[in-house]
Amino acid sequence: MRGGASTSLALAISACLAGSLVVTFSSVGGAGASTPAGGNAQSLGTLDASSWISRLTPRYIVQFKTTKGLNSTVTDETRMGTDIIDVWDNAIDGFVAPLSPTAVQRLRNDPDVASVQPDATIATTVNQLSPPWGLDRIDQRTLPYNGGYSYWTSGTGVTAYVVDSGILSTHDEFTGVTGRIPRGAYVDFGDDTQYDDCNGHGTHVAGTLGGTTYGVAKDVTIVPVKVIDCDGTSTVAAVITGLEWVIADHDINGGPAVVNLSLGGSTSSTLDAAVAAVIADGMTVVVAAGNDDTDACTVSPARVAGAITVAASTVTDTAASFTNHGSCVDIFAPGVNIQSASISSDSGTATLSGTSMAAPHVAGVVARMLEASPTATPDEIWTAMDTAATTGVLTVPTGDPNKLVYRTPPILPPIPQLASVPGAPRAVAVRAGTGTVTITWIAPSSTGGSPVLSYSTSCSATGEATVTDLDATSPSVVTGLTFGKPYSCTVSATNALGAGPPSGLRTVTPFTTVTEPELVSVTPSKRKATATWLPPVSDGGAPIRGYVVSCTDGLITKTRNAVATSTTAIVSGLTNGTEYSCTVTAKNLAGPGASSDPGLVTPRTVPSSPLSVVATPTSSGASIAFDTPASDGGSDITGYTAVCRSTAVGAITPLSASGASSPIAVSGMSPLKRYSCKVLATNGAGDSRLSSGKTVTPTI
Incomplete structure (x- = not known):
């Protein structure tokens, strides 16, 4: 990983440390201040002190058609208690004031009003020329590259916990701003390195997240948490210990924070729980999807629902050949041939590939967003990032999100407008039952600004009445369906403003038990009976999975299972000379159906000799x-x-x-x-x- 070599990096959390793991955490001072490298200026402009994500009372600019209309309305609004901040009659005829949704609607209906628009924050922009291609890519929607990286926030006041292999704190990428690395922690691997990086992975990741030249958020405070040994391996216990310290440190120091986890391994419910605890503590967690070209849902912590799971894209906007994929991936970011800081020297660089390199691009964007909105929750951060993502430009496998991370727009997202109906419920799944369908879902990504009050389900089939439940909860069991017919089912959410759009159609065919087979004959033999039958007239809407032949003398029952393609079976273990009543039953997904009419048989054999x-x-x-x-x-x-x-x-x-x-x-x-x-x-x-x-x- 030294000397600028291009390497595809894959990390595994494995039990590779001999003996007991000694865990030591130490708070270590950062490097001294110096002039920022690369000539990159800090964030400029004025930002509203309240969060653009979670503002409760948005401000609106109300423009009037005439000065007369302005004056009359200002008088009326003042009388009603509206807190008018400023009034204009030169540049435009209008005023600015915090308005409730009801007030906005009232003013939009006023014939004297020309428009009612939400106020927005405007910031000046700095442009870094000839940046690494990853930075160049995330600040533009489409190719070709424009040779620059524009930013107006840089992560100032935000803490980035880099849970990795440590950091080379004396590297030029981190020494340009006073207090860039104020403290750190480490798992003691017995090499006396503290949080110094003897592997190089953590330094590279930190450089992409917050380096002065190679970083997305150039002024973020970096706190290294060393949980990976010099050989690039770790254990679940070591990572959990690191996350334990992260939560404790955040509780002490407070403030907006992002946690980057460019690591992963096989599924671990305990590691997943630790990551969930970090998120519950108010920190946004960014994790690497993994580099095994497999389902990210089979990897921890990539599968953690509340984390932002990042897959890797190439310079040509394709999914990297190694990147994990699937429904647990949230977003793509540049992750192939990424240049960043190395541990070869204080000015050394390395070019690495992996989802480990993609994740810090996203973590850097999170840090920039938190500078603008320091009180934003992890859910609010993801909603804003998901909304701002560049969509439809990547070549990715089916099932992967076609979303590329995008830095927040130059004009920050507008103050929330009037509440609307909620979005469609997500992750809708259907499962057939006996004349029923069970539907499950999770809440919409957007409530429309008003809490979801109820959900409704609807299942319809050609020639059948639509079955609707207007007050459903997940899981919802829809009954009264006709078996054997394909139904299309949807779910919609309702808030105070009405019902939102339905989810995508999910098709399912309810089933019931099969009808009875026709028992053709039961032939006796020595301690046996051979049953022959015809299949049921109806399979109940689900394939027959097998048959059961039962013979009973009233006290003891003997059975024999037969496969779905069989029409004959021999029941053994009967008593010669005893009459048995035999039946045949078919079964499908709904279970056993009705039994056939019985056939009587008495097993027998030849007599013994006189x-x-x-x-x-x-x-x-x-x-x-x-x-x-x-x-x-x-x-x-x-x-x-x-x-x-x-x-x-x-x-x-x-x-x-x-x-x-x-x-x-x-x-x-x-x-x-x-x-x-x-x-x-x-x-x-x-x-x-x-x-x-x-x-x-x-x-x-």
């Missing part, structure tokens, strides 16, 4: 007696078959006879020949195995 076989010879035959099998297989035995085969070599064809019970007579045998006789039983599932054989020799 027992105690006895073969008694008869004339040319045998009488085969036996006992019933030990198991009928769960189905009544329908008959028996006796089979006798000659034991002679070459005998093939057996003789058999059937009967309903014992004994069974087998005839046709050859007298005085030896036979082996066996018996099998038959039920609804089929034939059993043959019993053990018994030999017999028929008589003559």
Whole structure:
């Protein structure tokens, strides 16, 4: 990072320090005063003492068509208690006075009045010639570059906490104004550097934020808070410790302040909470989006909602190849090949790239805004910055804000005019339910100057009645919708002046449970039942996610799950000979639907072999007696078959006879020949195995 080399910088907060972390904070004096470098003058002009962002009673210039109309109205307004500050009848016929919205409307309706315009603050401007390209870019709306950086505020009276790797306090960029670095703090990494920068990152960042040549806010008070070690790494604990000190220091010293965090790492709820606490203390926090070309919402503290998250742009107004992106990015700023102070020497420079370089451009603009409006809140600062941003000039990925930071206009934003209806609610999201839609949102970025009193939701579908809730709160559940039909839903906010514009349409299709499948058959087998079905007539507006086949004997239920494409399933673990009632149920996102009509089934198998076989010879035959099998297989035995085969070599064809019970007579045998006789039983599932054989020799 030395010697002006161009480097893409990525910081990771990682647990890289061995042993216990020793934290020491020290208040250290800054460098002495000298003449500002670069010939850049301090802010000029007169600024109203009250904030142009948060003024409560704005002043208006009322111009009249004639002097007569002026005189008459001045008399009437004075009688009504209007505090007229000045009256003119040479340059124009008019007066200036603080006016309520009602008074403004009354005067605008007066036929003698030519116009009623808000007063505004005007300041003189200083122009820095041949600045770094980042400064050149943020003071103009479009390319090409004009070779200058114009400013009329410079951060005077504002504190910028640079939570980073420290600072080279003797660098020419910081020694031009008395008290530029009045104090600082550091995490003791055991190298005795205090807040001296042994890495270079913090010095570069501070130079872009508030350096006399390379800085956006050239007179801001810089307070370094060293939380990054010489190797460019840190820990979440170290950063939280630094932020703890920032809050304590701000509580002691007070005044407007901005905090720059050009660092980041994996998501950390504790780090996010610490950053949120800094914002809650009244300080605007600017954070780098990160350099991994990924979603900034996966990075802390880039994902903190109240911080201003900055992505990096190039000299040609494109998103930097490395910059993180997505909905957590708030704004872009120059971040590629940025020249600023380095630690190589007291006059050294380095050219670095990264969202670390983009963030201090925005923090510098915040410091300038706070000089003009020292009581502005972080929300008010962001609203003004967002409103002033240059839009539509960047080439950025879909989903990224096409907004480039812009220094506050030469004529500061006008005093707030009459209240208006609120803006559209933001971050509207919809989620389908069973005949319902759940809508969530956050408040509009602008209330129109009057508190939001209520929200209304509206969901409509072709051929269906529009469903509206005039007093909704987020999350709002819209009921009574027709499943399977796509609905377009919006949310609008209402204040005392009426309803604001609706949010963008969000399309969602409500669903319900599926109808019942048609059970075609249930086929029994040994301890099993095979169910076959047809799919439901309606899927309820959501894809079928699977089936459940259930078989119950009234006491015990066995089930089998089947995938959405199945139309058959086997339920196992049943008891043979017990009757079961089986059904099929389909399920979708709404859950299980109605079950099919039941089908009855009795699992079964073949009986066991008959027992105690006895073969008694008869004339040319045998009488085969036996006992019933030990198991009928769960189905009544329908008959028996006796089979006798000659034991002679070459005998093939057996003789058999059937009967309903014992004994069974087998005839046709050859007298005085030896036979082996066996018996099998038959039920609804089929034939059993043959019993053990018994030999017999028929008589003559």
